[in-house]
Amino acid sequence: MEKNNPPLRIIVPGRVFRREATDASHEINFYHLEGLMIDKDISAANFKAIIQDFYREFFGKPLKIRFIPSFFPFVEPGFQVDISCLNCQGRGCSACQQSGWLEMMGAGMVHPNVLKNSGLNPKFWQGFAFGMGIERLVMMKYKINDIRLFYGGDLRFLKQF
């Protein structure tokens, strides 16, 4: 963001690391996809349209989306983005703990301090940012139940892709 002038539309995939105990849904290294859109008049409504379109395209089926309040230091307001459960279409099942919704990612409107630190005047520029785990997305698409399979090097798994 520091080297370029708005309007900006960026996606950045990359391998990230986290120090934690591993289990079926936690890994020490995984892929994250971060995105950012900055322009004069970018709103939360714009983000909703784009991200809903992305999920529909990715999963290849109609689905609903909802934002619930959340907190991330780089955005204000912050949202957690949920999609309607792919398994039960929102009626509630064990995959979604009966809630009908699946938590997909964190997002929000870029915090003015982040803009300032990148040399942009928050009076003129605004936009959204988001970040999502790629393995989680793949796990949902292919119904994979253990994130550790991605890094296990087992050909019986790898040869399926």
Next chain:
Amino acid sequence: MNFSYNWLQSFFKKKLPKPEKLAELLTMHSFEVAEVKKFNRDWILDIDILPNRGPDSFSCLGIAREISTLAGFKYIADKYELKEDKGIKARDFINVEVRDKTACSRYTARVITEVKVGFSPKWMRERLEACGLKPINNIVDVANYVMLETGQPLHAFDGEKLQDRKIIVRFAKEGEKIITLDEERYRLEKEMLVITDAKKPVAIAGIKGGKPPEIDLKTKIVVLESANFNPRVIRRASKRIDLKTDASWRFEHGIDPNLTEFAINRATLLIQEIAGGRIAQGLIDFYPGKVFPKRVKLDLDYVTSLLGIKISHQEIIAILKSLGFKIKHLKSKIIEVEVPTFRLDVSIPEDLIEEIGRIHGYQEIPAQFPVAALIPPKRNLDIFWENLSGGILKEAGFTEAYNYSFISEKDREIFRYSKRELMEVENPTSLDFQYLRPSLIPNLLKNIEKNFRDFAEIKIFELGKIFHHPKTEKKVLSGVMSGEVFYETKGTIDLLLNKLGVSNIWFDEYRPKPGENKLSIWQPKKCAEIKINHEKIGFLGEISPKILDSLKVAIKVSAFDIDFEKLSKLTSEEHEYRPISRFPSAVRDIAILVPREVKVAQVLNKIYDTGKKLVRDVDLFDIYEGGELPAGKKNLAFHIIYQAEDRTMTSEEIDGLQKKIISALEKNRTWQVRQ
């Protein structure tokens, strides 16, 4: 954090929505409710309070405030009028001295005499238990109860056990010791804040009370503490002594200093109600820098612009007022908002917009595409070359793996990396992840170990970053192939580079420079440097049996290792345009043992004749005579490139055609296809 539904109900005259319904309201507008469960005659709501809302919402009162806004009910906010006993003065029982006002911005204390310590009433014990706290005695229980209710941690001392009736708030002396209420011993350090009497520490400030002035059945004089400690000071000490408590957790998130007085009055009143006694006159209050409400200017047009939804001015103002904000109108579209001091999270217009958005409901925000000029992205050549290379290897029968970016200490020893060349992880999750990988080969060989018992032929590649000391990282492309496949590995690299449009490829015998340790991995004489235009871009060869032994790989393995950054730079320079076919091609290899006098063209013709139009190209990549081969024979190795003009060929189709070619070749009795 667990909340009791009945307790929350006690803040309202009107009946609250049913637990499930209330949970949904909170999830959509405030905090996600993880679980609702029955608990005796009550319901427990497990609410995930957002970390920035800790200061105002780690309490029943905080959640009641949210509910009041969401349900539109008024909540009962008592003022708590105390009846102080004019005959006794608090300051005659206790003298408070705060030595660091940055670490302790406020310290309030009250004294209650002639209390009767015992059990607390059933309703209080039930509420404490519903929230996961163990009842102890009526004094300690009141302190805990008021913390859960208001969010302000409180502590009760036995006034007669405080040496010289002193309370001092200061940083500990290095090596000072304390025994806490749960009989644990701690050695204190000089950046830890403590409460002491005239002689010794009596509490680790904001974290845990000490044993000496403990409330017991004989306690008559209670000194109540309700203070505000600096979040950073508490967090540091709590981490240092590895002790997290309900109090430390709240202080770490920050608390409104104006809350101490309200909470201590509430607790004092409850103690008198439950344990009797007299309230000494006077609130002891050290509060040198009173905190006043912040004011934030808000442009109402900005609310619409940021959220992308039109919310009427009346509604915006109604929402803010219901959350306890005060409004002053400046211009028609600009308001000044006074933020209550308990909302530590609100200080800029965007914070207010969040309040407006979530209370109005994020679900009301329409999905609306932005209107903006489409600018196609610049082509990312790195991704282009990565995808192309990966695709070529996959067509050649390889599987792509993603391995961990780490190797273990044991790997380091096996591959004889010196510690100096590696980036060591400071605080690894486990010994398996002690160093950042300096090469992709170790983990690829482990992939072979994992799979060679189940698969006759293994070809795996990985494209990823490797790391060296000091702080360098590089993208490399490496692969492993199982079996006696040194020449096939060479062929694979030939094919890969050819398809990437590189022509000038050399395999040079490796002559180690002094001090190089490559030969510990590679089999001497069966390894080579890969060069393009005389520039070294990688290495290939058989892996040394010693390494394979240490990794328990019981078959031969060849590998290649290519500096991908160099390769994509060279290919970008060399790449020329070639017509791109619409359908993908696939490559299969074939090796054939023929009498020495047979010409390559004879074999080629046979392949073309059998494969017809579906064989687009055949490349000879290796001729070998002598050595372990039978006398008078030579070995020829080919890549056969299959491609249909009108469709994508399935692998079954390709395999079938390959079989047909093999049997056509073997019709000649002296020709022998090697599997």
